[in-house]
Amino acid sequence: MTIDKFNFAGKNTFVRVDFNVPVDENFNITDDTRIVAAMPTLKKIIADGGRLIIASHMGRPKKNPDPKYSLKHILKHVSECLGVDVKFADDCAKAQEQVAALKDGEALLLENVRFYAEEEGKPRGIEKEDPAYDAAKKELKAAQKEFAKTLASYADVYVNDAFGTAHRKHATTAVMADFFDADHKMFGYLMEKEVVAVEKVLNNSVKPVTAIIGGSKVSSKITIIENLLQKVDNLVIIGGMAYTFVLAKGGKVGNSLCEPDQVDVALAVLKKAEELGVKIVLPVDCLAADKFDNNANTQVVDNNNVPDGWEGMDIGPASAKAMAGIIESSKTILWNGPAGVFEFSNFQAGTKAIATAVANATAKNGAFSLVGGGDSVSAVKQFGFADKVSYVSTGGGALLEAIEGKILPGIAAIKG
Numbered sequence: 001m002t003i004d005k006f007n008f009a010g011k012n013t014f015v016r017v018d019f020n021v022p023v024d025e026n027f028n029i030t031d032d033t034r035i036v037a038a039m040p041t042l043k044k045i046i047a048d049g050g051r052l053i054i055a056s057h058m059g060r061p062k063k064n065p066d067p068k069y070s071l072k073h074i075l076k077h078v079s080e081c082l083g084v085d086v087k088f089a090d091d092c093a094k095a096q097e098q099v100a101a102l103k104d105g106e107a108l109l110l111e112n113v114r115f116y117a118e119e120e121g122k123p124r125g126i127e128k129e130d131p132a133y134d135a136a137k138k139e140l141k142a143a144q145k146e147f148a149k150t151l152a153s154y155a156d157v158y159v160n161d162a163f164g165t166a167h168r169k170h171a172t173t174a175v176m177a178d179f180f181d182a183d184h185k186m187f188g189y190l191m192e193k194e195v196v197a198v199e200k201v202l203n204n205s206v207k208p209v210t211a212i213i214g215g216s217k218v219s220s221k222i223t224i225i226e227n228l229l230q231k232v233d234n235l236v237i238i239g240g241m242a243y244t245f246v247l248a249k250g251g252k253v254g255n256s257l258c259e260p261d262q263v264d265v266a267l268a269v270l271k272k273a274e275e276l277g278v279k280i281v282l283p284v285d286c287l288a289a290d291k292f293d294n295n296a297n298t299q300v301v302d303n304n305n306v307p308d309g310w311e312g313m314d315i316g317p318a319s320a321k322a323m324a325g326i327i328e329s330s331k332t333i334l335w336n337g338p339a340g341v342f343e344f345s346n347f348q349a350g351t352k353a354i355a356t357a358v359a360n361a362t363a364k365n366g367a368f369s370l371v372g373g374g375d376s377v378s379a380v381k382q383f384g385f386a387d388k389v390s391y392v393s394t395g396g397g398a399l400l401e402a403i404e405g406k407i408l409p410g411i412a413a414i415k416g
Contacts, residue, residue: 008050161188214337314340
């Protein structure tokens with residue numbers, strides 16, 4: 001069942017959203033992107049005359065309740081965005097009476113589902129090394145199912161619109177779906193878009209396909225790279241991880257961020273790419289600095305010959321030009337990870353060049369472009385390109401696991 005085809009009139013509808021938004025010391029929301037992103041789904045249910053039950057987590061609370069992570073702090077803003085006076089349930093597992101009192105077109109926000117350890121199904125206060133951990137986890141898994149059953153009892157319909165937590169097999173993101181038949185569980189609009197975007201890049205792509213992978217460490221992205229080698233024509237490697245590949249090929253990296261213990265992994269990637277006919281694109285030059293500081297002395301140097309005492313902080317102009325040419329001639333693009341230390345204003349040029357190329361490919365060449373991962377998303381927003389690419393993922397860890405080729409529990413729970 002899809003959300004567009006379902007009429008929610010008179011139905012109690014449980015929607016799992018991701019309202020894990022950043023707040024300042026006075027609990028003012030500093031970025032409401034995730035709340036705004038869920039509004040099309042929530043407004044559709046309200047407009048149909050559904051009875052809306054909204055559930056989310058916030059932060060990583062270790063106790064129940066934990067006032068610091070209460071969703072009360074965001075209630076007013078959720079009401080303003082939704083256009084209705086949203087009610088609040090102080091205890092997500094004891095909200096039966098408030099749910100029963102809901103009228104058509106009304107909404108109820110449940111307190112943080114992670115106040116209950118049953119949501120995550122992970123024991124609290126016990127280390128994994130503790131002999132008692134396994135027994136506690138087994139007991140909690142049974143309790144997790146009961147917790148999910150309780151929450152499921154509130155509703156006639158279950159909607160998952162929280163792609164950001166789709167990689168977690170939590171009570172409200174996956175287990176709850178077991179209590180609804182195929183006609184009464186579905187993705188929300190946001191989740192639907194995320195699933196379609198990932199599918200389009202990984203399984204329904206138009207060639208040539210280019211993946212741009214950045215970040216600091218090869219070790220944290222190796223499974224992503226290995227999966228992408230089976231899918232892409234070009235793999236553009238930027239950020240700190242590029243220097244591990246430079247080292248693997250016999251280059252000098254100076255003080256650049258590098259993982260010498262991953263050299264064999266990098267060599268294996270290069271060999272596999274050659275076998276598969278995938279073009280690996282590494283930076284040819286870099287903007288090097290004499291210290292990790294925005295105001296450091298800088299020089300553009302050969303990426304394979306970074307002087308001693310200097311470190312690569314961004315791709316250089318020749319790299320940016322070469323990479324832009326490849327990106328702009330692509331029909332499907334995935335971008336995850338910046339080109340350098342773009343949080344420093346003097347080392348933003350490379351990341352901005354990549355963002356510009358992705359936007360140009362989308363607008364001028366009709367490419368489908370998916371941007372995901374915290375730093376890449378921050379970059380496209382900061383440089384004003386968020387509305388110039390095809391899709392900006394809210395996923396974070398969920399997107400990374402999807403790119404790795406993993407089956408996400410939150411998606412499997414709906415799709416089967």
